[in-house]
Amino acid sequence: MPSLKDLRNRIASVKATQKITKAMQMVAAAKLRRAQTAAEAARPYAERMSSVLGNLASGIVVGPETPRLLAGTGSDRVHLLIVCTAERGLCGAFNSSIARLARDHANRLMAEGKTVKIICVGKKGYDILRRQFAQQIIELIDLRSVRQLGFEQGDMIAQKVLARFEAGEFDVATLFYSRFRSVIAQIPTAQQIIPAQIEASGTSSDAVYDYEPEEGEILATLLPRNLTVQIFRALLENAASEQGARMSAMDSATRNAGEMIKKQTMTYNRSRQAMITKELIEIISGAEAL
Amino acid sequence: MATFNFELVSPERVLFSGDVDAVVLPATEGDMTVLAGHAPTMTALKTGFLVITSNPGNGRRILVRGGFADINQNGLTVLAERALPAEELTQETLDHEILQAEMAYDATNDPAAKHAAESAVAQLREAKAALNF
Numbered sequence: 143m144p145s146l147k148d149l150r151n152r153i154a155s156v157k158a159t160q161k162i163t164k165a166m167q168m169v170a171a172a173k174l175r176r177a178q179t180a181a182e183a184a185r186p187y188a189e190r191m192s193s194v195l196g197n198l199a200s201g202i203v204v205g206p207e208t209p210r211l212l213a214g215t216g217s218d219r220v221h222l223l224i225v226c227t228a229e230r231g232l233c234g235a236f237n238s239s240i241a242r243l244a245r246d247h248a249n250r251l252m253a254e255g256k257t258v259k260i261i262c263v264g265k266k267g268y269d270i271l272r273r274q275f276a277q278q279i280i281e282l283i284d285l286r287s288v289r290q291l292g293f294e295q296g297d298m299i300a301q302k303v304l305a306r307f308e309a310g311e312f313d314v315a316t317l318f319y320s321r322f323r324s325v326i327a328q329i330p331t332a333q334q335i336i337p338a339q340i341e342a343s344g345t346s347s348d349a350v351y352d353y354e355p356e357e358g359e360i361l362a363t364l365l366p367r368n369l370t371v372q373i374f375r376a377l378l379e380n381a382a383s384e385q386g387a388r389m390s391a392m393d394s395a396t397r398n399a400g401e402m403i404k405k406q407t408m409t410y411n412r413s414r415q416a417m418i419t420k421e422l423i424e425i426i427s428g429a430e431a432l
Numbered sequence: 433m434a435t436f437n438f439e440l441v442s443p444e445r446v447l448f449s450g451d452v453d454a455v456v457l458p459a460t461e462g463d464m465t466v467l468a469g470h471a472p473t474m475t476a477l478k479t480g481f482l483v484i485t486s487n488p489g490n491g492r493r494i495l496v497r498g499g500f501a502d503i504n505q506n507g508l509t510v511l512a513e514r515a516l517p518a519e520e521l522t523q524e525t526l527d528h529e530i531l532q533a534e535m536a537y538d539a540t541n542d543p544a545a546k547h548a549a550e551s552a553v554a555q556l557r558e559a560k561a562a563l564n565f
Binding site: 184187191296350352353360371 | 439441442443444445446459460461471472473474475476500502504509511513514
């Protein structure tokens with residue numbers, strides 16, 4: 143049976159923890175609003191980009207002239223996984239669910255005899271994947287110093303990926319991130335970005351386009367741009383998902399702390415009552431004995 | 433005057449969406465004006481001012497840095513890499529843009545990229561002069 147003093151200390155410490163989780167929840171809620179607006183504002187650009195690309199690519203016959211970003215290298219031996227996670231923990235299953243999706247993917251590819259390379263964006267994913275894939279991880283991109291996610295970060299990552307692609311280091315690239323559905327639902331997603339996945343547009347394929355400059359030239363500049371946009375979008379979706387996950391995780395932590403405080407206070411009051419009763423009995427029986 | 437649907441989107445946000453009379457685009461092969469019923473065209477953009485006219489004599493200028501314009505029967509869509517409305521431009525932001533373009537010029541050895549960066553710097557300087565900074 144813990145003493146009264148122990149119980150008092152325990153309650154005080156749980157209360158302090160509850161204050162922290164509550165503050166974190168509120169901070170996450172404020173950040174979520176900003177991240178969500180940013181993610182939603184970026185969606186039109188990515189959508190227009192893929193429809194423009196779809197228009198353009200639907201008129202092109204894949205041949206030796208086609209950019210490799212669209213047609214692929216002709217093999218699928220080496221796979222690159224770009225795993226985007228958060229820089230901080232304490233956000234529920236957010237990081238581990240993305241990492242699990244990437245791990246399953248990597249295991250499946252390795253079972254098929256393919257070579258797997260991993261680029262981690264965000265430290266938490268690196269920490270999880272490092273245990274199993276220490277040899278496969280070729281780079282860790284740290285965004286911790288970044289306060290406001292901008293297009294530059296997406297561009298920076300895309301340039302790194304492109305440099306590796308042009309050096310022939312991999313054939314297929316897949317992006318792992320968490321899509322933001324709502325505060326309580328974030329969906330870990332795998333998206334193939336190289337070779338580009340083009341959604342066929344059925345609307346305006348019959349119209350004859352004028353191209354300025356050449357069609358191939360436009361496609362050659364549009365494809366790397368598309369890569370940047372997709373990565374940028376993944377980063378924004380991830381940022382919103384992270385804050386959403388943290389908010390709900392901290393909400394339930396606050397609730398759990400509340401429950402614990404209630405239970406501890408009950409025990410504290412019971413044992414205090416028991417002590418008083420015991421002392422009373424001692425006094426009364428002492429008086430009776432006289 | 434016939435109008436058409438115009439959308440200007442940058443990676444961060446949608447800057448303009450609505451019906452307009454005419455849009456002047458800073459295309460890589462020279463400035464071009466898009467009116468309603470324009471033939472389907474896809475063009476790359478360089479650095480320069482994009483001018484939107486929604487009612488006569490009332491233009492809106494937006495500085496764009498690179499991107500693409502897609503003209504089809506549904507209207508005009510501009511995907512700008514960076515877009516800054518003229519009313520939000522200040523001397524500092526413009527100087528910052530010039531500095532970035534100059535850095536891009538110094539960073540590359542590819543003649544085509546060097547030429548593009550050079551013309552971007554020239555365009556930005558011109559914009560600065562036009563806005564009386």
